Amino acid sequence: MNPFFLKIKKHKAQNLPFVLYSKPNTSNIIGLLQHNDILFKVSDYSEKGFIFASFDEKQLILIPENESEIIIADKRITIIESIEIDDPDFSSDAKKQYEDLVSKGIEAIKNDEFKKVVLSRSEIVNLTEFDFVTTFQHLIQLYPTTFTYCFYHPKVGFWMGATPEQLLKANGNIFETTALAGTQKANSETEILWQQKEKDEQQYVTDFIVKRLREFAASVVVSEPYSFKAGSIWHIKTDISGVLKDNSTLKEVIDTLHPTPAVCGLPKKKAKTFVLENENYDRTFYTGFLGELNSSFLEDNASSDLFVNLRSMQIQEDKAILYMGCGITRESIPEKEWEESVNKSMTMKRVLKK
DSSP states (O other), rough: OOHHHHHHHHHHTTOOOEEEEEEOSSEEEOOOOOSOOOOOSSSOOOOEEEEOOOOOOOEEEEEEEEEEEEEEEEEEOOOOOOOOOOOOOOOHHHHHHHHHHHHHHHOOOOOTTOOEEEEEEEEEEEEEOHHHHHHHHHHHOOOOTTTTEEEEETTTTTEEEOOOEEEEEETTTTTEEEEEEEEEEEOSSSOOOOOOOHHHHHHHHHHHHHOOOHHTTEEEEEEEEEEEEEEEEEEEEEEEEEOTTTEEEEEEEEHHSSSTTTSEEEEEHHHHHHHHHSOOOOTTTOEEEEEEEEOTTSSSSSEEEEEESEEEEEETTEEEEEEEEOOOOEOOOOHHHHHHHHHHHHHHHHOOOO
16 A cells, blocks of 8 residues: 555554545645644634534534644545445435425525525445545545535544535735526536526525625626536636735634535524524535635645635544535425435445445
8 A cells, every 4th residue: 555545544544643635636735643642623614734624613623723633645545436326215204305305495485584595415325344544545536626525523523525616715915705596417418508597596605705805805806607526516607806904813704604505594693593403413524615724735835724614524434424515495395305315415425436
């Protein structure tokens, strides 16, 4: 085995915290190997290292730069066959449960409680002979345009994922973020056609982010929406960038962006309340955020590069808990949203299948 991955495996065998990740469209893998098993936390976003934050922001876990060995390697790709699962396994109970939840969300939207809500579910996949290094390499190969990661802390848990959505990139007072919504399974057609429901959903996200950022930014630049492919799934994406006001802080910007309408809904507070009261499970770190905090291990300048924790799974001994969610609007159809959630579950299932 490659010495880089061998070192990571030995570190994990000692039950010590680490994170392994690869940023979108890059040729490097970065590892932070924490020297002890202390649970460090972020208090004011001035800390340096790798942050792993829960959806409700009650857990802001940090692998500190000054408490870790930093290792970097070129990507060593394991060549694997692309696996498509045409007939996914799922229970009819899970389907009914999720469609009922979506119906409840649509009803609330029609009652003008909110414009949009993102409703999610979890699914358990049994594991046999699971190897996190092999799985991580598969993620990199299949999803090179995403932020791919493997995070472990004995006091937090073991998570892996390949997320297409950036929460925020900040270097000094210069920032970049994205609005991402709409989902379509890739097919043989070269041109992707988006329905009005998907265009509206994406516009909600863009409008919310731009409106909130104007409170902290001296200037904001917004691109035209465009189709963006992450593995076997297409999304609509808008790039947003600008310059922060001199008195704005990183914490203020993160707090105003998270959770984004792409993972929560609009208006944010009402949608979040509905999610917490009706999903009937704890998202924990799914739809939280993660990434470099005031650190850049490939450059000299200290910047932050944070991503929303989508397309993720939690590893627990002999099983993986997969998480997937869909944006619900007035035009949503429960059965179609179920199908979209199944398509999203394939992201992780493809790397788990032998």
